[in-house]
Amino acid sequence: AYAADFTISPAELTAWHELEAQDSELQAQWFAAAFHLERLRSLQADNPTLTQRLARAKENVRTRP
Numbered sequence: 001a002y003a004a005d006f007t008i009s010p011a012e013l014t015a016w017h018e019l020e021a022q023d024s025e026l027q028a029q030w031f032a033a034a035f036h037l038e039r040l041r042s043l044q045a046d047n048p049t050l051t052q053r054l055a056r057a058k059e060n061v062r063t064r065p
Contacts, residue, residue: 025053030060038057 008016017036024033034057041050 014040017043021053025057026065028060028064030057030064033057034061 015037021033021036021040024030024036034054035051037057038052041047041054044050
């Protein structure tokens with residue numbers, strides 16, 4: 001009945017994923033960082049820094065136990 005009360009804008013979703021990605025990167029939580037960066041890349045395909053950050057996160061996932 002009140003679906004509008006439970007929706008978020010694309011900008012809010014983007015901001016949340018960015019915040020979570022940054023926090024995950026700072027905490028060296030590479031799997032989580034890669035998850036959020038993948039979502040960000042799908043929302044902001046024209047952002048070249050996301051590709052670099054995602055590559056770094058994926059590399060760390062592969063090389064860290």
